[in-house]
Amino acid sequence: MRATFMFGAGDVRVLDAPDPTIQLPTDALVRVTRSCVCGSDLHPYHSMPPTDAGSTMGHEFIGVVEAVGADVRTLRPGDFVIAPFAISCGVCEFCRAGLQTSCVNGGFWNDPSIGAAGGQAEAVRVPLADGTLVKVPGVTEDTDDALLGSLLTLSDVYGTGWHAAVKGGVSAGTSVTVIGDGAVGLLAVLSAKQLGAERIVLMGRHDVRTRLGVELGATDVVAERGDEGIAAVRDLTGGGSQVVLEAVGHMPAYDQAVGVVRPGGVISRVGVPQYEDAPVxxxxxxxxxxxxxxxxxxxxxxxxxxxxxxxxxxxxxxxVFDRTVSLDDTPAGYAAMDAREALKVMVTP
Amino acid sequence: MRATFMFGAGDVRVLDAPDPTIQLPTDALVRVTRSCVCGSDLHPYHSMPPTDAGSTMGHEFIGVVEAVGADVRTLRPGDFVIAPFAISCGVCEFCRAGLQTSCVNGGFWNDPSIGAAGGQAEAVRVPLADGTLVKVPGVTEDTDDALLGSLLTLSDVYGTGWHAAVKGGVSAGTSVTVIGDGAVGLLAVLSAKQLGAERIVLMGRHDVRTRLGVELGATDVVAERGDEGIAAVRDLTGGGSQVVLEAVGHMPAYDQAVGVVRPGGVISRVGVPQYEDAPVxxxxxxxxxxxxxxxxxxxxxxxxxxxxxxxxxxxxxxxVFDRTVSLDDTPAGYAAMDAREALKVMVTP
Structure with missing residues (x-):
């Protein structure tokens, strides 16, 4: 099959790779219907040291089950599934508590320790299939593209924006500031809106994206950054936002979150921190x-x-998907997102 | 009157000072029945640069109202009152929301900007008296010492331990670890117990204090610190504590909190941080x-x-009070707490 590998910063290639196989009785094989490139894929795209081996890429995909191991109980060949970005057993304490990213038996795609390759490929071996995959009845590979795209966001960016809003305690009437106009930030706006937020200030400076943010529920857009941006949000919210959803992960976004939050408020981070220490x-x-x-x-x-x-x-x-590429064109998808020509790139095998 | 001043690290003196007076119509004058020395008073006791002017000291006291300004509505001379460690107006957004430490009109004792001197004195001018003071009917200066001591803890340490537990989300069945066996840590244990915590691990290494902690509700005591202490708590709690109450404020206590908390759990800090940056x-x-x-x-x-x-x-x-000194002996109280000969020192005028 064809699969995407990264060999170092800026070096993404689509190559022939062995077809995945069932290796454990809890595995499933999934033929990928759609996958995509994540903002977090751009971190190694900027910084990965050169390597001969390469890493498989992609942690968001939807597809059709092709085969299941002997112990898989909830899935059958032909089922349409969503694959979350974390692999989880579904039975440990953390999975039962809804914290599957801390599953004691699970892991992440592209992590050799659990033997799971990436989703930017034609097919994927899914470990712990019962715990990991979510079956979606009534959907097939031929379902219309718009709906497939929305289902694909449930692999990561929509659920991540939702997590930000839930952990932030957004409810009816909350005043919310969202930092970041990437796919996660925009879907944090949507999530805050769904949860009843009254005022949703979106901090972002890419017109096309913030316009979409307004359509998804943002009531105000602040394009300024740094102290100027903080002052603008504090002014708009009468002294700071009760809830701040930080969907970037870089240090200036953290500083912005601290600057715009109201006393007694909450900063909820879902942008993967590119720092370890910060002011607390x-x-x-x-x-x-x-x-x-x-x-x-x-x-x-x-x-x-x-x-x-x-x-x-x-x-x-x-x-949030504004570009689609074929699997063989995945490297161009990375380049387009890196250049901010595309907000989020969908990949069709 | 006599009042306590600090002139630099280790230099506490009790001196004659002008009697306080009503300066604003929202003021009250309170004759102090009991005050005390706080663990946080030891921070300047260690680090304050020498000064000729000196700072008044003390932010915890109970007493009797002697006079009130013309606009004070809820208090009369003779009322017995508890003075919280924050001065608050009672009417701003944050006071109404129960976050009086962020009161937009208030401040703290010993802060010249609000003109409030300290409670380690014979009498105190209380700004914003209606919002700040809490009247306790049925109590007088002659109430028995044990009850006066307990009422005095409501000025700070009991409410602070309670805040830790409340912000930590302690409820029936929670597993809690309390870091620190000072007065706040011990009353965080009591608070967690009152809120229904099932397991309460107290991290502390002062026998007398941790024994009191057990009487107040701790189910386990871990005397080890650092990695050893973390391993012990993780072992006791089967992989970490859902809630960690950090009642110290030094960086090693933060690291310990991060080390013992369970995935998905909460670290609730009430020890005043002696650091700004930390791992997040x-x-x-x-x-x-x-x-x-x-x-x-x-x-x-x-x-x-x-x-x-x-x-x-x-x-x-x-x-938590294990020593009482007269106001003139307040410097000895500081020294005893600093030497850890006393857990918490009460001051009688």
Whole structure:
């Protein structure tokens, strides 16, 4: 089959790779219908040291089950499935508590320790298939593209935006600021709107994206950054936002979150931090009793809840896809996202 | 009157000072019945640069109202009152929300900007008296010492331990680890117990204190620190504590909190951080979806709720006081706490 590999910063190639096979009785084989490139794929695209071996890529895909191991109970060949970005057993303490990203038996795609390759490929071996995959009745490979795109966002970006809003405690009437106009930030806007937020300030400076953000529910857009951006949000919200959803992961976004949050408020982070240390002392979080929460989204916990509104068209999170490439053109997809010519790139095998 | 001043690290003196007077119509004058020395008073006791002017000291006291300004509505001379460690107006957005430490009109004792001197004195001018003070009917200066001590803890340490537990989300069945066996840590144990925690691990290495901790509700004591202490708690709790109450404020206590918290859990800090930056990235908080919360306790918000069980003797938080000194001996009280000969020192004028 064809599969995507990264050999170093900026070096993405689509190559022939061995067809995946069932290796454990809890495995499934999934033929990929759609996959995509994630903002977080751009981190290694910027920084990965050159390597001869290469890493498989992709952690978001939807597809059709081709075969299952002897112990798989909930899936059969032909089932249409969504694959969350974390592999999870479904039975450990953390899976039962809805924190599948901390599954004690699971792991992540492209991690050789669990033997799972990436989703930017024609097919994928799925470990712990019962715990990992979510079956979607009534959908096939021939379902219309818009709906397939929305289902694909449930692999990661929609569930991640939702996680930000849930952990932030967004509810009816909350004032929310979303930092970042990437796919996760925009779907954090959608999620906050769904959860009843009254005011949703989107901090972002890419016109096309913030316009989509307004369509998804943002009530205000602040294009300024740094102190100017902080002042603008504090002014708009009368002294700071009760909830801040941080969907970037870089240090300036953290500083912005601390700057715009209201005393007693919550900063909920879902952008993967590109830093380890950050201010948390009296002058930042402690003094004003600000709560810092968030982490990798256990999207598996949210898919069943979010699915009905996607299937009936109430929400259309797939609008974050603004470009589609064939699998062999995946490298061009990375380049387009890196150059910010594309917001999020879908890959068709 | 006599009042306590600090002139630099280790230099505490009790001197004659002008009697306080009503300066604004919202002021009250309170004659101090009991005050005390706080663990946080030891921070300047270690580090304050020498100064000729000196700072007044003390932010915890109970006493009797001697006079009120023309606009004070809820208090009369003769009322017995508890003074929280934060001065608050009672009417701003944050006071109404129970976050009096962020009051937009208030401030703290010993802060010249609000003109409030300290409680380690014979009398105190209380700004914003209606919002700040809590009247306790039925109590007088002649009430027995044990009850006065317990009422005095509502000025700070009991409310602070309670805040830790509340912000940590402690409820029936929670597994809790408390870091620190000072007065706040011990009353965080009591608070966690009152809120229904099932397992309460107390990390502390001062025998007398941890024994009191066990009497107040700790189910286990871990005396080890660092990696050894973390391993012990993780072992006791089967992989980490759902809630960690950090009642120290030094960096090693933060590291310990990160080490013992369970994925998806909460670290609630009430020890005033003696650091600004700390690990919050993928390897500490983000990866396991750990929430960091807490801050200066709005004890004003908790006093009415905690008072009945104090008054009827159900709880006895005043047990944290293990030494009493006269006002003129306050410097000896600082020295005893600094040498860890005393857990918490009460001051009688």
């Amino acid at each position: 002392g009296f002058g930042s979080l402690f003094g004003p009793n600000v709560t810092l929460t968030g982490g990798p989204a256990p999207v598996r916990a949210y898919i069943e809840q979010l699915l009905p509104a996607v299937l009936d068209g109430t929400v259309d999170p797939g609008r | 990235g993928f390897g500490s908080l983000f990866g396991p979806n750990v929430t960091l919360t807490g801050g200066p306790a709005p004890v004003r918000a908790y006093i009415e709720q905690l008072l009945p069980a104090v008054l009827d003797g159900t709880v006895d938080p005043g047990r």
